[in-house]
Amino acid sequence: MVEVKLLGAWGSPFSRRVEMALKLKGVEYEYLEEDLNNKSPLLLKYNPIHKKVPVLVHNGKPIAESLIIIEYIDEVWEGPSILPQDPYERAMARFWVKFLDEKCMPAMWKAFWSTGEEREKNKDEAIEHLKFLESEIKGKKFFGGDTIGLVDLAANFIAYWFRIISELVGVELITDDKFPNLSKWADEYINSSFVKENLPDKDKITAFFNARIRAPDETKYFPKA
Known part of the structure; x- marks a missing residue:
């Protein structure tokens, strides 16, 4: 078995x-x-x-x-493909998930948790990274095309977790006017029935981050893996 x-x-x-x-x-x-x-x-x-x-x-x-x-x-396992079948598209999917984890996520965390001039500097860096994603998602329903794929799963923190943190700390990074394509993707993603069923409870996540806001700097982050 x-x-x-x-x-x-x-x-x-x-x-x-x-x-x-x-x-x-x-x-x-x-x-x-x-x-x-x-x-x-x-x-x-x-x-x-x-x-x-x-x-x-x-x-x-x-x-x-x-x-x-x-x-x-x-x-x-058999079933719907998560990575593209085409070798070039698979390589590109790997590129974007690496970009998300190594560039976007750290920059966005820093923008949320820093203060003063340091926050403004970090916001600018995060926005520059997000512009690349805005261009990549243009004209698509999901990063994977018509269905959820590897890049969408990797970008889940943008669509859900960081929206909650943004409200709590009062820092807007992804707005409809600045990032219309990315905003549309995020709405489409978190409102799909499959994703909605598999997201953590918003109230519980909000309480979690509220505790992190009051915590020492080194405890603010999710363990990365």
Whole structure:
């Protein structure tokens, strides 16, 4: 019998990426919630290098890092393709998810959590990165075309998590007038029935970030994986 387990954290956009990928493929799995302040022996065993979630365990073999896990899911199980079939388009999808995680997300976090002149500098950097996404999504329903794909799953933090933080800290980055294409995509994405069913509760996430606003700087961030 095939055994699939997912070690994750309820509010993590990285964990949610993987959960959505599993559900897109129709994979049955056991979900194990991790307390990231008191990491389980299982997490430390399966991800001893980074000690972070998510971790997928397939027949006893662990795979770490959310984007690597999603590619593994796409290759192993039948069902709707998450990555494009065309080699060039697959390469481009990998490029954009790397851009999202390594450029967009850090810049947006800094813009939200910094203050004064530093915040304005970080906002400008984040906006410059977002302009590339605005251009990339133009004329498309999703980054994956007509269906949700790898880049959409990777960009989930823009559509949901960062909108909530934006309201809490009073910093607007993605507005309808400045980023009409990206705003339209975000609305389309979070309002699709599949995505809506797999997002964490807004009130719970809002409470989580309210606590982070009052916390020391080093505790403000979701563990990246």
